[in-house]
Amino acid sequence: MNKIAHVGIAVKDLDAALALFRDVLGLHVEYRRVVPDQGVEIVGLPVGESEIELLRPLSETSGVAKFLEKRGEGIHHICFEVDDVEAALRNLEARGYELIDKTPRIGSDGRRLAFVHPRSTHGVLIEFYEKK
Amino acid sequence: MNKIAHVGIAVKDLDAALALFRDVLGLHVEYRRVVPDQGVEIVGLPVGESEIELLRPLSETSGVAKFLEKRGEGIHHICFEVDDVEAALRNLEARGYELIDKTPRIGSDGRRLAFVHPRSTHGVLIEFYEKK
Numbered sequence: 001m002n003k004i005a006h007v008g009i010a011v012k013d014l015d016a017a018l019a020l021f022r023d024v025l026g027l028h029v030e031y032r033r034v035v036p037d038q039g040v041e042i043v044g045l046p047v048g049e050s051e052i053e054l055l056r057p058l059s060e061t062s063g064v065a066k067f068l069e070k071r072g073e074g075i076h077h078i079c080f081e082v083d084d085v086e087a088a089l090r091n092l093e094a095r096g097y098e099l100i101d102k103t104p105r106i107g108s109d110g111r112r113l114a115f116v117h118p119r120s121t122h123g124v125l126i127e128f129y130e131k132k
Numbered sequence: 133m134n135k136i137a138h139v140g141i142a143v144k145d146l147d148a149a150l151a152l153f154r155d156v157l158g159l160h161v162e163y164r165r166v167v168p169d170q171g172v173e174i175v176g177l178p179v180g181e182s183e184i185e186l187l188r189p190l191s192e193t194s195g196v197a198k199f200l201e202k203r204g205e206g207i208h209h210i211c212f213e214v215d216d217v218e219a220a221l222r223n224l225e226a227r228g229y230e231l232i233d234k235t236p237r238i239g240s241d242g243r244r245l246a247f248v249h250p251r252s253t254h255g256v257l258i259e260f261y262e263k264k
Contacts, residue, residue: 001158007136024227047134049180071255124141
């Protein structure tokens with residue numbers, strides 16, 4: 001694993017969250033986009049080599065909406081940049097970890113990504129993201 | 133804010149968590165130490181310019197123990213490295229954010245740190261850590 005690519009934070013209202021992370025804490029918005037296949041609108045704010053990724057659910061059935069309903073706003077997942085998402089998945093699978101994505105999906109920027117289920121990883125929703 | 137200093141993960145058993153983060157995901161243990169005034173034993177595993185910080189409560193009354201009881205294992209807080217912890221606290225206080233530490237405390241390595249209450253920061257427990 002090369003670095004923390006981003007830390008995802010589930011929020012109800014992106015603009016309210018930007019009032020903290022952009023206006024008070026001084027981060028800048030690198031991008032803001034709707035990702036329909038993940039059911040979210042996301043805002044990326046770089047900090048060092050990583051990003052804060054604010055996530056707002058697009059519908060009540062999205063995973064982020066269920067997270068908000070169950071736990072309220074807060075840190076949702078951590079994403080690590082890896083050289084090879086496929087190899088990372090096979091490594092975990094061989095040791096009995098439960099994958100959400102058995103094969104990588106393609107992200108909105110064309111890079112491969114995959115999620116591991118928090119049930120088998122100490123409650124931590126882990127995402128792998130392919131190196132640029 | 134310069135970078136993500138670390139992401140803190142609350143766990144019940146450090147060795148069980150190391151079986152994932154060290155043995156499977158390949159991170160190395162930089163340090164392992166007991167921090168009595170925070171009521172935790174911590175293990176630091178660098179990844180890029182940041183660290184994963186595994187936290188185990190030392191007693192049932194520690195903040196991390198309460199977190200585990202309420203929410204189970206999972207991501208507990210995010211720590212940003214800043215040049216000046218005192219200035220970061222005054223900035224948030226002036227805008228009405230609720231601080232856990234109104235003045236910085238001194239960490240186990242002698243650097244200043246402080247926590248901001250998640251009630252006013254979209255459910256995110258934020259820590260500031262002074263630059264080395």
